[in-house]
Amino acid sequence: MSEITYVRGDATAPSGQGPRLIVHVCNDIGGWGKGFVRALSRRWPEPERAFRRWHRERADNDFALGAVQFVPVEPDLWVANLVGQRGIRRAGSRAVPVRYEAIDEGLTAVAARAAELGASVHMPRIGCGLAGGAWSRVEPLITERLVRRGTPVTVYDHDG
Template identity: 35%
Template sequence: MGRGLALVIRQKWPIVYSEYRKMFSAGELKLGSVQFVKVAPELYVCNLAGQDRWGTDSSKTDLGAYSLAWPIVSLEAEKLGLPVYAPWMFGCGLAGGDWSVVQPKIEALCPEVIWARRETGHTWEKSENYRGF
């Protein structure tokens, strides 16, 4: 959580990083695991273990881990009655994933995902499979 979006989240909500460290130190952070950290009354940030290593030499995005994690996100969001927002190009920046593969994979696993992207302002784009709650 020292670069990119993870660093921005760490700076805005330090509890997200401290909870991540607790999970890591306890040996509970496995590929495909998800940790939900409440940062506001109706806002959670998910620590999603979707890559095993760090670096920019090759893709670190693990689609098998996504297959485990994203359905958990979907079910928990439905249980809480909250929307799922994810950053546009999730897993394709520093993690090096291929967006043409990653986007449809996430949308199949979590149809209610709403992609957040920042250009001249904030724009939100719902998945083609968006079903709401």
């Protein structure tokens, strides 16, 4: 069984050739503007536009915790908007918005799409930035849903 590969770098510039999925965690209130999404939006406008439309039209689609939206951004490259946090962190609150069950559910969908495409998966430490999650809880989900199924996974720790 392979393992997660950890690298220093930018998850919006995933290494390797062939089909690749960039996975990140979004909130369930339609907010986009802080954290990793800023880097995505600087590189491609499509993931933000698609996410905002998906949220706006949620009465008629599958937008919910655990859902994933796959947005093509370049040939053989997609951004996976995974809804894995309830709301956003409020100033002074101890509550964290990460929802591990939703990340787990979303990673199941990512695994299916990666297998369908023959894609590798690339991500920052999802759910552990603004969502407030613990990598010790997220990493086993990635291992179970992706790595054990033979999907190559690279996790990027950004310099800066």
